Amino acid sequence: MSSTSAETARQRLSELRDAMRRHQVDAWWLPSSDPHNSEYLPEHWAGREWLSGFDGSVGTLVVTQDEAGLWVDSRYFVQAEAQLAGSGIAMQKLTQGQAAAPMQWLSERLAAGDTLGYDAQVVSLAHGRQLDELLGQQGVNLRGDKDLLDEIWADRPRLQLEPIEPHDPRYLDQTRGERLTHLREAMADHAADWHLISTLDDIAWLTTLRGSDVGFNPVFLAHLLVGRATATLFVAPGKLDAEQTQALAEDGIEVADYADWAARLAALPRDETALIDPARVTLGTRQALPAEMNVVEAFQPSTLAKGIKTDHELAFVRQTMEADGAALCRFFAWLEECLSRQEPVSELDVETRLREQRAQHADFVCESFNTIAAFNANGALPHYRATAEAYSTIEGDGLLLIDSGGQYRGGTTDITRMVPVGEVSRAQREDCTLVLKGMIALSRARFPEGIAASRLDALARAPLWATGRDYGHGTGHGVGYFLNVHEGPQVISSGASVAEHTAMRAGMITSNEPGVYRPGQWGVRIENLVANRPAPASEFGHFLEFETLTLCPIDSRCLAPLMLDQAELDWLNAYHAEVRRRLAPLLDGPALAWLEARTEPLTLA
Secondary structure: OOOOOHHHHHHHHHHHHHHHHHOOOOEEEEOOOOOOOOOOOOHHHOHHHHHHOOOOOOOEEEEEOOOEEEEEOHHHHHHHHHHHOOOOOEEEEOOOOOOOHHHHHHHOOOOOOOEEEOEOOOOEHHHHHHHHHHOHHHOOEEEOEOOOHHHHOOOOOOOOOOOOEEOOHHHOOOOHHHHHHHHHHHHHHOOOOEEEEOOHHHHHHHHOEEOOOEOOEOOOOOEEEEEOOOEEEEEOOOOOOHHHHHHHHHOOEEEEEHHHHHHHHHOOOOOOEEEEOOOOOEHHHHHHOOOOOEEEEOOOHHHHHHHOOOHHHHHHHHHHHHHHHHHHHHHHHHHHHHHHOOOOOEHHHHHHHHHHHHOOOOOEEEEOOOOEEEEHHHHHOOOOOOOOOOOOEOOOOEEEEEEEOEEEOOEEOOEEEEEEEOOOOHHHHHHHHHHHHHHHHHHOOEEEOOOEHHHHHHHHHHHHHOOOOOOOOOOEEEOOOOOOOOEEEEEEOOOOOOOHHHEOOOOOEEEEOOEEEEOOOEEEEOEEEEEEEEEEEEOOEEEEEEEEOOOOOOOHHHOOHHHOOHHHHHHHHHHHHHHHHHHHHHOOHHHHHHHHHHOOOOOOO
């Protein structure tokens, strides 16, 4: 949880309003974003968190001279309300389908001639256009030429200067030259001379390089300008050594200073065509292009190419899942022993021990996100995180939710499991079982190749809906290959767009994570990663099904087995048999004993 006090937040809000008055700005728009439209932000761009004290990953802060609101989705309602208490900033609930709510709030408070300010370098082009359509059309002036945080954030962190490293070639079956060739073929389809790329995972994938500039994601701060025959990588000086710079040059990629991005764009030939994705470049980047230049807008080709893993990559992902599963078995054996002896274990201990177990593998690099170890009521906060200032000890009766993951050179993992502590109530077992039924329903699905991922969302919710239960987050997100744990283009969520680029294709990796959350009581989520693979074709066309990648037992002591039908029971037993078959050779002692106990076949007798 955030360490910013309410008093500090009020003071910073006052300083922002002073800066707004100096610059004749009536309202300020501060999204959770950076020049790369990143989800996880380098500290330099974590201005919304610094100003408000709310440390969730997503939220939009809007400030006028008289009011301030911070819009968050259902994952953060409880957390934001607690962290914003006394700050002078009101928590605003952002419901599904109401993304424009903060803009509408502003439209009711600003009159023609008033000025809305923002930093155009961190506002996406798509959102910038929405602001113009809603506010600009009613006469509000929009100014994106200044970042007011620079005036009030005296100790603002500098940008990271960590070195960039190549992704070991043994994990790859495509060279960066091949990837650039395929990208240029897509550019040619749009008759584009230039393509502007700012999203960090796309740049890391295209260049086959990795970094550590952003927490939990092995990416580096950069922009990439790709031409018909040349390309330029914009990074801070010193991040690439001479050998890597030479290797890039051999593939036709020159290196330029990160700070020169806008100037280089402004110098592009005015009679040529640039390809951009308005959802993946910022308003500032678009404004840097010559006004006369022809601009084509389309979905970014590399995002889809990156999302479809090759057979070579999937083979390494399966090895990574075995390594991660073995680490989890060692961890759970330790945890169960501690709980059986009633030794004090805190949520912080869970995070530390998980990291230690994963780090035993030579390919482990870091966690893929902050571990969520949430006991009882804390589990009702989908993105809860224990801190030294606020955490729970795992004792008594209830449910422990553990959502964790690792970045390995051969893949990225993300898994959630429920752990019984003491006595588990009937109501808790029912919630756990219904969530599992939803996860199994999606796991067993077959669906037409090319179906929009969002259309699968109801499969996981149906068992929950049947009993009047639901959850506020999406069911699944794409997952990278030693890249971002949240990756597009596919999203299994009823609120996600239905478009050609969101279609399900063989090779995509997606999470499957339904849940139930009861504020003040407990939360349940069970999560595996799955990969799309071809299913038998029929006269009706080509179909896909899921291969479950994650390998770790689902603790049946949290379940009400009689709520499962025979097909669901068969799925669970078959899954556990596969988990045992693949993990047992990697384990011994207490970890092996724990695995064998937790994968015993379950019966309805």
